[in-house]
Amino acid sequence: MDVSKLFSLLDDFKIETPSWGYADTGTRFGKFIQPAAAATIEEKLADAGLVNKLTGACPTVAVHVLWDFKPGSNPADIAKLAEKYGVKIGSINPNFFEEQIYKFGASTSSDPLAREEATNQVLRSIEIAQQTNSKALSFWFSDGTNYPGQDDIVSRKRRLEAALKSWHDASSDDLTLLVEYKPFEPAFYETDIADWGMAYLYAKKAGPRAKVLVDTGHHLQGCNIEQIVAWLIDEDMLGGFHFNDRKFADDDLTLGSIDPYAVFRIFHEIRTAAEWHGKDVSKIAYMIDQSHNLKPKMEAMIQSVTTAQELYAKAILVDRDKLRIAQSERNIVDAEETLKTAFSTDVKPLLAQWRTERGLPADPLAAYRASGYLEEITAARGPKKNMSGSSYA
Ligand code: RM4
Ligand code: MN
Ligand code: MN
Secondary structure (H helix, E strand, O other): OOHHHHHHHHHHOOEEEEHHHHEOOEEOOEEOOOOOOEOOHHHHHHHHHHHHHHHOOOOEEEEEHHHHOOOOOOHHHHHHHHHHOOOEEEEEEOOOOOOHHHOOOOOOOOOHHHHHHHHHHHHHHHHHHHHHOOOEEEEOOOOEEOOOOOOOHHHHHHHHHHHHHHHHHHOOOOOEEEEEOOOOOOOOOEEOOOOHHHHHHHHHHHOOOEEEEEEOOOOOOOOOHHHHHHHHHHOOOEEEEEEOEOOOOOOOEOOOOOOHHHHHHHHHHHHHHHHHHOOOOOOOEEEEOOOOOOOOHHHHHHHHHHHHHHHHHHHHOOOHHHHHHHHHOOOHHHHHHHHHHHHOOOOHHHHHHHHHHOOOOOOHHHHHHHHOHHHHHHHHHHHHOOOOOOOOO
16 A cells, blocks of 8 residues: 555645535524534634644635625635634635525526526626635526426526626636536426536536536435546546535435445546546545534534545555456456455544644544534524524524
8 A cells, every 4th residue: 555645645635614514504494503503704714714723624615605795794804814714715605596586596597687686696706706816616506497387498598508608708717617416406397407417518618617516415316426427527527526425315414424435436436537547636626515404513524524535545545456457357346346445444544644644633523522612612602692593693
C-alpha cells in the first residue's frame, strides 16, 4: 500500500458543508427544534468553522441566498464573517421553491413574472458570488407539474434552456454553474430536470462552464449511480456532488448510513477515471446536502465528513493492477474481490495517522464532544428559541 499517495489524495479531498445543515430543519409534517442549532448566518459559519478545524477537510460553506443573505445584508461582510471562523463562502444556492410566485415553476413557468423573478435572483446570486469570491452557483429547480396536461412539457424545457443560457452569458468566466436533477418531489407528475440526461443537455446548451451536479439521494430505486458518475467524468461534465444517503426517497440521511458500498463504488469510479483514463478529477466539487432532523447537527456533520474520507480512502486502496489483470482474464470473481478487499479494509487507523501528522485530532467526533462547544452554544442559543413551536425569535 502506498501510504504517501493515500495521504496526499486525502490532503486534496475537500468537502463543502451546507449552511442549512447547521440550522433547524424538518419534514413536511413539522420541525423538531434543537436548542443548539444555528439560527443566524454567523452561527452557521461558526459551526462550520469548528467542523473544518476538527476535520481539516471542510474549508468552504455552501449558502442559500434566501436564508443566508437577508435583504439589506452585505455579502462582503458575510465573507468577512466566514474568514473570522476560518472558512470561505462556497457554492451560492438561489432558492426557486419558496416564493408564492413559483407555484407553477420558476424558469419553466408559463408566467413571465415568475421567470423574471428567477432571473433577478440569479443575477443577485452572481453579484453575491463576486462579492464573496465564490466560484460556483448551484441550481436546483423544484419546477415541474403535478398532472398530465397541466402544461406543455417541451415549452417548459425550452424556457429553462433559454434561462440557463442567459445566466451563463451573464456570469463571469471563473464561475461554474451546477445543474442538479431530481426525479420527483415536489412535482409528482413531471419534473423539468428529472435525471442526469436532462441535466446534461441543459448544461451543454447553457455553455462550457455549466456542469451536472449529482445529488446521491436523487435517483430512483436501484439506479446505478456510479455508472452515471463514470459517464459524466468521461464526458467532462461532472461538476460535483451533493452527498447524502437514502432508503426510500430524497431522505437526506447521513452519507453511507444506508449503503456505504454504493458510495465506495462512486469513489472507485472517480479514482479509476483518474488513474486509468487520465481524467482530471481535481475540480469535482464535493458537497454535503443533508438535513439532520433528529441527530445533533454538528455530530452528524462530522460523522458525514469522516465517513466520506473513509470511503474515499478505501476506494484509493483498490488494487487496480490486480483488477486490470482480472478484467483482462475475464476473471469476475477476482475482479470483484479486489473491490471487496479494499472496501473491507479498516482504514480508521490510517486516517487517525493522517490527521495526527497534520496536527488534527485523531478522532474529530471525540474531540468535538470533549470541546465543550455544544454546551456553550446550547447555553447561548437555546434561550433565544421558542422550543414549543416551529419558529424562533
Ligand atoms: C432539494 C435539493 C437541493 C436542496 C433543496 C433544499 O431536494 O437536494 O439541493 O438545496 O432540496
Ligand atoms: Mn441537493
Ligand atoms: Mn434533495
